[in-house]
Amino acid sequence: MLIRKKKTISPDGSENQSLWFRLMSFSAVWTFFALMLGGYLLSLTFQETIESNFDDRLDGLLENLVGISGTTSEGEVSFYRAVVDPRFEQPYSGWYWQVSAIDMAPYRSRSLWDQSLEPNLESPAHQTRYSNITGPEDQKLRMVERDITIPGETTVFRFSIAVDRSEIEAQRDRFDSILIYSLSALGLGLIAASLLQVYLGLKPLRNIQRTLAKVRSGEVAHLPKDFPAEIQPLVDEMNALLDHNNEIVERSRTQVGNLAHALKTPLAVLMNEASLHKGALADVAGKQADTMRRQVEHYLRRARVAATTKIITSRCDVTPVLADISRAMTLLHKDKKFSLHSGENPQEFQFRGERQDLEEMVGNLIENAAKWASHKIDIACARNGDQLIIQVSDDGPGIDKAVRDSVFMRGERLDEETPGTGLGLSIVKELSELYGGEVTLLENEPHGLLARLILPAARS
Numbered sequence: 373m374l375i376r377k378k379k380t381i382s383p384d385g386s387e388n389q390s391l392w393f394r395l396m397s398f399s400a401v402w403t404f405f406a407l408m409l410g411g412y413l414l415s416l417t418f419q420e421t422i423e424s425n426f427d428d429r430l431d432g433l434l435e436n437l438v439g440i441s442g443t444t445s446e447g448e449v450s451f452y453r454a455v456v457d458p459r460f461e462q463p464y465s466g467w468y469w470q471v472s473a474i475d476m477a478p479y480r481s482r483s484l485w486d487q488s489l490e491p492n493l494e495s496p497a498h499q500t501r502y503s504n505i506t507g508p509e510d511q512k513l514r515m516v517e518r519d520i521t522i523p524g525e526t527t528v529f530r531f532s533i534a535v536d537r538s539e540i541e542a543q544r545d546r547f548d549s550i551l552i553y554s555l556s557a558l559g560l561g562l563i564a565a566s567l568l569q570v571y572l573g574l575k576p577l578r579n580i581q582r583t584l585a586k587v588r589s590g591e592v593a594h595l596p597k598d599f600p601a602e603i604q605p606l607v608d609e610m611n612a613l614l615d616h617n618n619e620i621v622e623r624s625r626t627q628v629g630n631l632a633h634a635l636k637t638p639l640a641v642l643m644n645e646a647s648l649h650k651g652a653l654a655d656v657a658g659k660q661a662d663t664m665r666r667q668v669e670h671y672l673r674r675a676r677v678a679a680t681t682k683i684i685t686s687r688c689d690v691t692p693v694l695a696d697i698s699r700a701m702t703l704l705h706k707d708k709k710f711s712l713h714s715g716e717n718p719q720e721f722q723f724r725g726e727r728q729d730l731e732e733m734v735g736n737l738i739e740n741a742a743k744w745a746s747h748k749i750d751i752a753c754a755r756n757g758d759q760l761i762i763q764v765s766d767d768g769p770g771i772d773k774a775v776r777d778s779v780f781m782r783g784e785r786l787d788e789e790t791p792g793t794g795l796g797l798s799i800v801k802e803l804s805e806l807y808g809g810e811v812t813l814l815e816n817e818p819h820g821l822l823a824r825l826i827l828p829a830a831r832s
Contacts, residue, residue: 399566407555430516433533466536473529512537576603639665687830688727705742713752722830733800737764737823744768760829765822776813
């Protein structure tokens with residue numbers, strides 16, 4: 373699994389780590405320090421244990437040495453038998469014993485050969501004393517010593533046992549090695565478990581993200597109510613926010629409709645009264661009332677579409693709309709042939725918006741093509757990612773490239789003899805831009821005009 377460091381920028385410009393990174397960082401750091409501390413304590417405990425056991429063995433050897441010792445009539449130290457371990461007989465074996473006294477030559481094990489342990493006889497050792505010394509050939513030795521007075525003698529003898537410490541060091545190193553590998557494996561296992569835990573713990577949030585994308589594309593209207601108890605309150609608030617948003621938009625659309633009815637009636641009265649009277653004043657009043665009616669319809673349409681685009685659940689199928697308009701145009705223009713190409717999977721062509729807005733845009737394009745076509749009008753629909761591409765082409769005279777942009781201006785007409793108001797293409801342009809799309813006019817090969825309409829697509 374790839375661990376990626378994610379950062380977001382807060383409103384004040386500072387960088388905030390992602391929640392996933394924060395959880396994993398805390399888990400990894402805590403695991404590292406916990407294992408380090410645990411490993412140190414285990415290693416220290418094991419070292420103290422093996423040193424304690426080692427010292428107990430030295431005590432046993434010292435007691436054995438004292439137990440087999442005695443003195444001769446001349447006051448010399450003698451031994452009833454040899455020390456049990458044969459390594460005391462091997463030169464420089466690392467196992468040594470020695471009996472020393474002030475102003476006397478020491479009694480040594482054969483393993484010391486021509487060396488001695490050099491105990492500090494000036495410092496009394498009434499209790500058993502342990503120390504680390506350097507012995508023959510720079511061996512690191514662990515020595516135990518004690519002052520003993522043999523019965524019948526007044527001389528105080530220093531009994532010493534020294535054994536090579538490499539044995540306990542080897543055990544400690546082996547234990548530390550095993551401990552490092554074990555704790556490393558445990559640490560990796562804990563981090564893997566943390567990764568899985570964080571992944572599963574954040575999965576409901578990813579589900580919320582995917583469901584919100586479906587809500588935005590219009591596939592569903594609300595988030596489901598099957599999230600964990602800790603996240604369900606957040607989901608409920610989101611659903612309440614969606615309902616509130618739709619309620620506000622619906623209320624706005626109702627007010628827009630009420631305003632339209634309120635204005636249309638007075639305007640209709642003015643236009644009727646103007647038509648009943650003759651004269652310059654009546655003509656001016658009639659023309660101005662008609663202009664006001666068109667302006668009211670135009671801006672009410674813009675307000676309605678602006679409100680509609682805020683409804684994130686609105687969507688409609690494109691293919692039925694194209695088919696219905698093509699059939700209607702076939703009845704109006706019986707001398708023209710209309711061809712519809714909707715691809716192999718027309719179900720994926722869904723517009724993220726209101727059906728009536730799509731009908732108005734596509735209807736104006738097809739009507740304009742039918743008005744200028746000689747015989748044939750082709751209508752095609754395709755999808756490119758999150759975009760719908762609707763193309764309407766004809767075999768008419770086309771439009772010169774230099775004046776194509778001007779036909780989108782309100783009331784602009786290139787041919788005054790052809791019936792029309794000059795509002796159709798401007799309406800298409802305004803509506804498409806309100807939805808975040810665009811409309812362009814291109815040259816159709818070998819001749820004619822191709823109108824390309826790009827609109828946001830709803831997710832399938």
